[in-house]
Amino acid sequence: MSRAKKNHSRSGLLVGVLSGVGIAVVAGALVGAGTVFPGPAASKPLQAGSAQLPAGQTVANCLGPAQLLQGTGNGTDPQFSPASATAKNQITALVGSNDQAVLPNGVLAPLSADASASALATISSQPSSVPSPSPGAAPAQPKAAALPAKEVNSSSVLRVDPLNDRRTPAAAVQLFSASDGDLQGLAGSSCQPPANELWLVGGNTQVGRTAILNISNSSSTPATVNLDLFGAAGQIQSSGARGLLVAPGASRAIVLAGLAPDQKNLAVHLRSSGGPVSATIQQSVLRGLTAGGVENLTPVAAPSQRQVITGIQTLAPALAAQISGQADYQDAQTSLQVAVPGSSDTVVQVKVYGQSGPVALPNGGVLTAKAGSVTELPLSGLAAGNYTVDLSSEAQVTASVRSVNGTKVAAPIDLASAPAASKITDNQMIVLPSGASSKLSFSAPTGAATLSLVPVKSDGSLLPAKALQLRTATTVIIDPATLAGSAVVGFLASSSGEAYGAQLLSQSGGVGLTVLSIPRSVVSQPNSEIALGY
Numbered sequence: 026m027s028r029a030k031k032n033h034s035r036s037g038l039l040v041g042v043l044s045g046v047g048i049a050v051v052a053g054a055l056v057g058a059g060t061v062f063p064g065p066a067a068s069k070p071l072q073a074g075s076a077q078l079p080a081g082q083t084v085a086n087c088l089g090p091a092q093l094l095q096g097t098g099n100g101t102d103p104q105f106s107p108a109s110a111t112a113k114n115q116i117t118a119l120v121g122s123n124d125q126a127v128l129p130n131g132v133l134a135p136l137s138a139d140a141s142a143s144a145l146a147t148i149s150s151q152p153s154s155v156p157s158p159s160p161g162a163a164p165a166q167p168k169a170a171a172l173p174a175k176e177v178n179s180s181s182v183l184r185v186d187p188l189n190d191r192r193t194p195a196a197a198v199q200l201f202s203a204s205d206g207d208l209q210g211l212a213g214s215s216c217q218p219p220a221n222e223l224w225l226v227g228g229n230t231q232v233g234r235t236a237i238l239n240i241s242n243s244s245s246t247p248a249t250v251n252l253d254l255f256g257a258a259g260q261i262q263s264s265g266a267r268g269l270l271v272a273p274g275a276s277r278a279i280v281l282a283g284l285a286p287d288q289k290n291l292a293v294h295l296r297s298s299g300g301p302v303s304a305t306i307q308q309s310v311l312r313g314l315t316a317g318g319v320e321n322l323t324p325v326a327a328p329s330q331r332q333v334i335t336g337i338q339t340l341a342p343a344l345a346a347q348i349s350g351q352a353d354y355q356d357a358q359t360s361l362q363v364a365v366p367g368s369s370d371t372v373v374q375v376k377v378y379g380q381s382g383p384v385a386l387p388n389g390g391v392l393t394a395k396a397g398s399v400t401e402l403p404l405s406g407l408a409a410g411n412y413t414v415d416l417s418s419e420a421q422v423t424a425s426v427r428s429v430n431g432t433k434v435a436a437p438i439d440l441a442s443a444p445a446a447s448k449i450t451d452n453q454m455i456v457l458p459s460g461a462s463s464k465l466s467f468s469a470p471t472g473a474a475t476l477s478l479v480p481v482k483s484d485g486s487l488l489p490a491k492a493l494q495l496r497t498a499t500t501v502i503i504d505p506a507t508l509a510g511s512a513v514v515g516f517l518a519s520s521s522g523e524a525y526g527a528q529l530l531s532q533s534g535g536v537g538l539t540v541l542s543i544p545r546s547v548v549s550q551p552n553s554e555i556a557l558g559y
Contacts, residue, residue: 083185083195085216085544086136086241086303090114090178091201091208091319094235094280103237103280109206114199115174116216117458119481119515120148120185121194126165127152129186129193133172136180136241138274145181148172155188169485171514172197174459180276182243183216194517196454196544200461201319204535207311210439211461211537213530214321215544219243219301223324226364226399226425227442228291228306229356230282233317237307238279238293242271244300253294254285255364260397261285271302281306289356290399292364292423310440312353318429318440323542325444328366328421332445335413335500336466336527336540338428342406347434349405357431357438361402361414363394363424370396371420377404378413378468378498394422413468413500413525416445430531430538441538443527449476449520453543456515457505461530461537465503465516469495474522480509481516488513495524518543 090112092105120131130151132144149170185195197216203209219242228236242248252266263284271277285291295304304324310317326332339345339359349358365371375390376383384407394400404414404426414426424445431438449467455478457463467476474495480488491508495501505513518526528541 080187080190080192082187083192084243085183085195085197085218086243087116087181087183087197087199087216088214088239088305088321089180089276091212091307091309093207094237103278108208109203111205112201112203112208113176113460114178114201115176115458115460116172116181116197116199117174117456118148118172118183118197119169119195119454119456121169121454121517122167123188123191123193124164124167125156125158126168127155127188128168128170129188131170131185131195133175133197134182134184136182136243136274136276138245138272145177146172146175151186157189167487169481169487171481171483171485180241194452194454196456198456198458198541200458200530202460202532202537207316208309208319209316209437210319210535211530211532211539212307212319212321213458213539213541214305214323215541217303217324219303221297221301223295223304224292224327224364224423225295225304225306225322226292226325226423226444227322227362227427228281228288228293228308230286230288230291233311233353235309236281236291238281239276239305239307240271240279241276241303242273242300245273246300247272248297248300248302250295250297250302252284255292255294255366255397255399256285256288257290257399259395273300290362290401292399294366308440308442315435316437317357318438320440320442320539322425322442323444325423325425326447328423330418330421332416332422332424333413333468333470333525334424334426334443334445335468335525336443336529337412337414337426338430338441338529338538339404339407339409339412340429340431341409345405345429348429348431348438351434357429359404359407359426359428361404361424361426362399363392363402363416363422364399365394365396365420365422367420368396369420370394371418371422373416373418373422375402376415377407378415378470378500379410380500380502383498384412394418411466411500411502413466413470415470428538430536432536437536439536439538441540443540444542446525446527446542447545449518449524449526449543450545451519453518453545454515455518455528455543457513458530462533463505464529465505465526466529467493467495467501467503467524467526468499469497469522469524471497471523473497474520474524476524477519478508479517480513482512483514
């Protein structure tokens with residue numbers, strides 16, 4: 026083989042994701058054809074520049090309502106029946122303006138392959154004109170548009186157009202609630218930007234537990250999905266987990282017990298070729314005739330040697346022990362699930378931070394997590410309150426924490442799942458859904474941080490920012506109404522240090538509990554590098 030052909034076969038092209046501001050950066054050096062000849066000029070690199078590309082539409086997929094499993098048809102696709110007479114599934118959304126106070130076109134649309142399908146709701150209308158920014162001009166006072174709780178009965182999509190090739194802040198949350206039936210409780214999730222790789226941790230497919238993987242494809246391209254399944258004893262091989270087709274503008278539900286039966290702790294690594302997708306696991310429990318909770322397990326942070334989980338809530342130790350001590354209630358306790366995708370066991374150091382600072386765990390909080398499996402660590406014994414878990418390990422891991430809420434034995438309880446989260450950056454939009462009591466949980470594990478929260482009122486106006494000082498290794502709980510008033514429907518959050526956050530929602534007059542992650546703002550996505558090289 027000639028040297029030119031050999032070099033050509035070794036070259037590669039890595040294509041990055043377009044950022045919110047539409048900048049693609051070409052990194053590294055471009056080496057000219059002269060490199061095949063000797064000489065001092067042959068090794069001289071050529072610096073590549075940047076290219077301005079148009080920003081795309083902001084898209085976030087919202088899950089449909091929780092439903093009861095009625096039976097299974099061919100393969101692992103289920104049939105459903107209505108959940109209860111009181112069940113509600115509502116979407117709440119916020120769309121922010123640009124720095125000239127112009128709102129983009131923003132709608133909540135049905136999940137459909139038909140791009141002309143009528144919108145379910147208009148959040149903000151297409152502006153008649155968008156003036157170009159004037160150099161040196163002071164920015165106008167930003168504003169927002171809110172979609173109050175909109176009841177929907179199927180999967181939907183938040184779609185927001187860019188302005189002057191720039192995206193603006195936008196986010197939506199879905200909240201399912203029921204006060205009767207087998208699925209009574211709360212199950213919430215932040216609407217997700219589509220991706221080609223996702224991790225979900227904390228599923229359970231034992232008897233009386235139902236885990237349904239819901240996959241949505243809002244793109245115009247078919248998605249072929251492959252699943253890697255990890256249980257307590259290692260990776261689970263299943264031919265039915267390969268080549269799952271999700272059509273454009275469609276969703277697919279998969280009963281995980283058909284792929285990985287009798288798993289107390291299950292992690293799913295989803296990879297999609299073709300169209301990007303979103304995914305959640307609808308996890309529910311029924312112990313005889315007693316409802317044991319419902320939750321939407323949402324994607325966790327990608328595997329890393331460091332993970333932080335906040336939004337954890339615990340019961341008083343005596344009550345927690347009474348509930349988990351009942352027959353078939355062994356899994357009704359606060360516990361950490363750690364998934365190790367690699368081929369080697371790893372030692373994990375677990376630190377817990379309460380509202381007053383670090384809290385000691387038995388055995389020093391050291392856990393040996395098995396390779397290619399999910400390892401559980403009960404967090405029993407913690408006093409009633411709110412906590413953050415900080416993990417560090419020798420190998421890459423990802424994780425989630427299950428919380429349980431109840432008032433007495435032999436009565437319905439609810440479960441909540443807090444995922445490993447990403448750091449808060451700039452302009453991350455927190456949506457406060459109606460129909461539940463909300464509180465915000467923040468933590469700065471490695472050093473003090475300053476958090477800025479800009480309240481968004483129901484009329485779209487923005488109030489002056491509230492500055493929160495986060496002490497190292499503590500969990501801070503904020504009541505939004507106390508901080509900014511009852512008319513507030515959300516916040517724009519930014520952090521000057523390493524801070525993490527989550528939203529806890531509780532059911533008025535019930536035991537319902539759910540945890541929402543704080544979605545990354547589309548305007549704070551970092552530029553991705555496009556590298557050319559060997």
